[in-house]
Amino acid sequence: MERNSIFKVFSILVVAILLIKSEAVFAKDKKIGIQLYSVMDAMKKDPQTSINRLTRMGYNVFELVQWGGDPNVFGMPANEFKSICNQSGAEIISTHSSIQEEIGKENEIMNRWRQLFEIQKACGGKYFIIPSYQVNYTVTEVQRMCDYFNRMGKIAAEYGLKLGYHNHASEYNKLKDSDDVMWEYLVEHTDPELVCFELDVYWCTIGGKSPVVYLQKYPKRIQILHIKDEFVIGESGLIDFENIFKQFYKNKMNDYVVEIETPKKLREKTNVDGSVYTSEQIMEEIFEAAHKSIEYLKKAKFVK
Structure with a gap:
């Protein structure tokens, strides 16, 4: 030659x-995050192995879940769980939990909120997200919800946390006695200093609305995203991830986490002998979906 x-x-x-x-x-x-609810069954059985598996894929940010106001974090004290995450090279950014308002139990409710805020502060996160809230979709009831969030947001701020709300598809319906869209009413009637929003881009899309339009309309209120698809991120072609990320960064926001919900077809999947998939088999497919999802985000030039 x-x-x-x-x-x-x-x-x-x-x-x-x-x-x-x-x-x-x-x-x-x-920095690519994941909501640990995605692999909930695995986290309950063996949190350390599950965390290590996710961090080896490249996930380095976690969002927790403490359903029912659980004082422990996946069965462990907050400092112990945080130590496991630190050892694996991951940071905790947020948690999901909620306590319904109950008339006549204000002091008890406040104390329970404070306990949860204390736990999240110990974990090192900066957001405390309410994942759902039972309310009648009327102006009076949703306004009461807004007032409640403002009060809880003020307490969360004492712990250095920002209270937030996570949407599903139903929040994009109109109120029963108004032309206002429920989610928009929440945004416009909560205090920007005390309450932010975690936009689930999949449920927003399923609800018939555009995540990009909302990111343009409320650039400072949406401070964290749930990056979600029908299963694997980017596979359905349903979600406009590129323009979502571009607008989010334009808004000078950076925090997002992947969430993978178990689709019905996976829950009903059977083996060749007709037996229903075990929870372990389902988790294996979820972990594979998490791996494919992060590979998509790693390679996407529009993701920083």
């Missing part, structure tokens, strides 16, 4: 290696 040809081949190889290396570094530097 001639010297010029050898030099050309060598140059091409060097450029290829540098490109691969730069892409790997770029992907490694991305």
Whole structure:
């Protein structure tokens, strides 16, 4: 082979290696979160192994879930759970939990909220997200909900936390006695200093609304995203992830977590002998979906 040809081949190889290396570094530097509810059954059985498995995939930010106001974090004291996350190289950014308002039990409710805020503060997170709230969709009831969130948001701020609300599809319906969209009413009648919103982009889309339009309309209120698809992120083509991320970054926001919900077809999946999939088999498919999802986000140039 001639010297010029050898030099050309060598140059091409060097450029290829540098490109691969730069892409790997770029992907490694991305902060990609996941809601641990995605692998809830696995977390309940073996949180440390589950965390290690997720961090090996590249997830380095976690959102927790404490249903029912559980004072423990996946069965462990907050400092113990935080230590496991630290050892794996992951940070805790948020948690999901909620306590319904109860007339006549104000002091008891406040004390329960304070306990949860204390736990999340110990974990090191900055958001405390209410994942759902039972309310009648009338102006009076939703306004009461807003007032309640404002009060809880003020207490959360004492612990250095921002109270937030996570949507499902139903919040994009109109109120029963108004033309106001329920979710928009929440945004516009809660205190921006005390309450933020975690926009679940999948449920927003299913609810017939555009996540991008809402990100444009409420650039400071939506401070964290749930990146979700029908199953694996990016596979359905249903969600406009590129423009969602671009607008989110334009709003100077950066916090997001992947959430993978178990689809009905997976819950009903059977083996060749007709037996229903075990929870372990379902979890294996969820972990595989989590792996495919993060690979999509690592490679996406529009994800920082």
